[in-house]
Amino acid sequence: MISDAVRIEREKRKTAQIVADRQLAIEIIKNPVVEILAAYITIEWLQRHGQMPALAGTIAEAGVLTAVGMQQIAPLAPYIAQGAQGLAGSIKAIAPLMLGL
Numbered sequence: 001m002i003s004d005a006v007r008i009e010r011e012k013r014k015t016a017q018i019v020a021d022r023q024l025a026i027e028i029i030k031n032p033v034v035e036i037l038a039a040y041i042t043i044e045w046l047q048r049h050g051q052m053p054a055l056a057g058t059i060a061e062a063g064v065l066t067a068v069g070m071q072q073i074a075p076l077a078p079y080i081a082q083g084a085q086g087l088a089g090s091i092k093a094i095a096p097l098m099l100g101l
Contacts, residue, residue, distance in 0.1 A: 043060045
């Protein structure tokens with residue numbers, strides 16, 4: 001015979017595992033990469049089943065791929081801005097030399 005304390009402990013563990021599994025699922029679904037992948041799969045499915053015209057699908061796919069690209073570039077934005085600023089300063093300094101002024 002299993003005591004009530006053991007049964008309660010088992011139920012607590014099961015409940016804790018269910019909560020942890022649901023939390024993991026929520027985190028996976030919230031992941032931007034998963035969202036983009038799901039959007040792309042949905043677009044492909046709609047096109048294959050004739051629910052989305054080719055042009056609209058192509059535009060939607062381009063949007064998804066742009067989102068992927070922006071997601072990859074976003075962490076580098078401060079460095080890109082800094083590099084662009086340095087490049088602009090260099091052009092200002094070199095332009096008179098190139099123009100013979």
